[in-house]
Every structure is written in structure tokens, then in C-alpha cells.
Amino acid sequence: MSSECHGKNAWPELVGTNGEYAASVIEKENTSVDAVVILDGIPVTADFRCDRVRVRVDRNGIVVKVPTIG
Template sequence: MMSNENKSWPEFVGKDADEVKSQLTAEGYQVEIKPEGAPTTRDFRLNRVRLFVDDNNAIVKEPRTG
């Protein structure tokens, strides 16, 4: 279940983004998959996780809420 604190998942770096998205969505997070270096908005939301991926859909940056 989702908490009210900033959270990160370093263990997901290198994993397939679609699999991680399924897991985090089941935990109640809104997940966005974005290409590495893609622009993002500056608003902060504890229920959102962005997954930055390479050309192989592997996560390249530690996912975190925000």
C-alpha cells in the first residue's frame, strides 16, 4: 500500500519497465514510462512514479515518487 513519504526503488534499475509498472500500479502508484532525458513537469505528487528507460525499455534511473 502507498505511504505518504517520498520513496525510491534502486533495485529496479536495469529491469524491464513494463514489469515494474505493473508491480507499482498494483501498489496504487500512477506510473509514467519516459525515454531517458525526456522533459517532465515540476509538480510533485507522492502517488506518481516516472520510469526513465533506454531503447530496450530497461530502467536507467532510480525510480522515485514525485
């Protein structure tokens, strides 16, 4: 589905970085998305959106999964 979306759609290089930092990098590299920092494991909606990137972090605020559009 991410092929429907414009611009960069995944940021594997941000795993292990601070979530807020990762969100700022994502929004700078793809101005069509809003990056939302969330705690890994919390329930989220399953809808796919080209304008959203969920940045999943652990309790220390470190990115634990590859942020992708969706």
C-alpha cells in the same frame, strides 16, 4: 518531499529491469501511485506529486534511474 507521501517511495531494485515490468511492480507495491514509463532525457514537468512515479527507460525499454515518487 517524499516523506509527505504514503507507502513505498523508491524502487532501486528495479534498475536494469524492463520498464513495463517495473511499472507493474511499483503499482502493486504502492497502490496510491500511477507508474508512467518514459524515455530518459525527455522533458517533464517539475511539479511534485505523491501519486506519480516516472519510470525512466533507455531506448531498449530498460530502467536506467531509480524510480521514485514525484
